[in-house]
Amino acid sequence: MNSRQDALTHAMVEVLETLWTMEESSASSVEQLKREAATSVGPDLLESLKEKGLIETDAHGEIRLLPQGRDRAREIIRRHRLGERLLCDALGVGVEDTEDSACEFEHLLADGITNSICTLLGHPRFCPHNRPIPEGDCCRQAREDLKPIVFGCDQLAIGESARIAYLCAREHALLSRLSNLGVQPGVPLRLLQKWPSYVIQCEETEIALEESVARCIYVRR
Numbered sequence: 001m002n003s004r005q006d007a008l009t010h011a012m013v014e015v016l017e018t019l020w021t022m023e024e025s026s027a028s029s030v031e032q033l034k035r036e037a038a039t040s041v042g043p044d045l046l047e048s049l050k051e052k053g054l055i056e057t058d059a060h061g062e063i064r065l066l067p068q069g070r071d072r073a074r075e076i077i078r079r080h081r082l083g084e085r086l087l088c089d090a091l092g093v094g095v096e097d098t099e100d101s102a103c104e105f106e107h108l109l110a111d112g113i114t115n116s117i118c119t120l121l122g123h124p125r126f127c128p129h130n131r132p133i134p135e136g137d138c139c140r141q142a143r144e145d146l147k148p149i150v151f152g153c154d155q156l157a158i159g160e161s162a163r164i165a166y167l168c169a170r171e172h173a174l175l176s177r178l179s180n181l182g183v184q185p186g187v188p189l190r191l192l193q194k195w196p197s198y199v200i201q202c203e204e205t206e207i208a209l210e211e212s213v214a215r216c217i218y219v220r221r
Helices: 010-024 030-036 043-051 067-090 099-108 111-120 137-141 172-180
Strands: 055-057 063-065 150-152 161-167 188-193 198-202 205-209 217-220
Touching: 010 030, 010 043, 010 055, 010 063, 010 067, 043 055, 063 067, 067 111, 067 150, 067 161, 111 137
Parallel strands: none
Antiparallel strands: 055 063, 150 217, 161 188, 161 217, 188 198, 198 205
């Protein structure tokens, strides 16, 4: 565990994580934080976070992360959501069973291990709940320290087979379209063609896709 994380209590980590997820939904009130946080949020806890320069509040009951707090929250969220991806993609755990174990990951993983897991999984952009995973240095630099076990199906060789791990598209219409075509996690997939369009086979169905859509379908050998 890194020294930066050691300086925060478990309750502080929970507050920063909750504030990050609240910002994703454009929420910013202290009252909502108290409702959504997985820990008791009292004035002493908020004051401690203020003293560390991580949050600020105003007279209207609004609360927000300061730049340093946002950096710390990003690290926490990144560990948590990568932990969910690892449980689902590498260990085959169901999405509904990942939350509690992922909470442990966010407290235990050091930055170097987090980046190794991210690289191993092929730098996923979304967690199993389709929430964005904050980028790390390993994503931006596209390091190839470890061979990914999960990757876009566009990287398969023609004729190669794999099993769908997850879909990373954020557009619900596209996710619904793929699901209706039988493109779902756990389904075997075979790449039949790359040009002039991608053609995949899911069980007995052949499906033509744009390259951008093929990149959204992550598979594992």
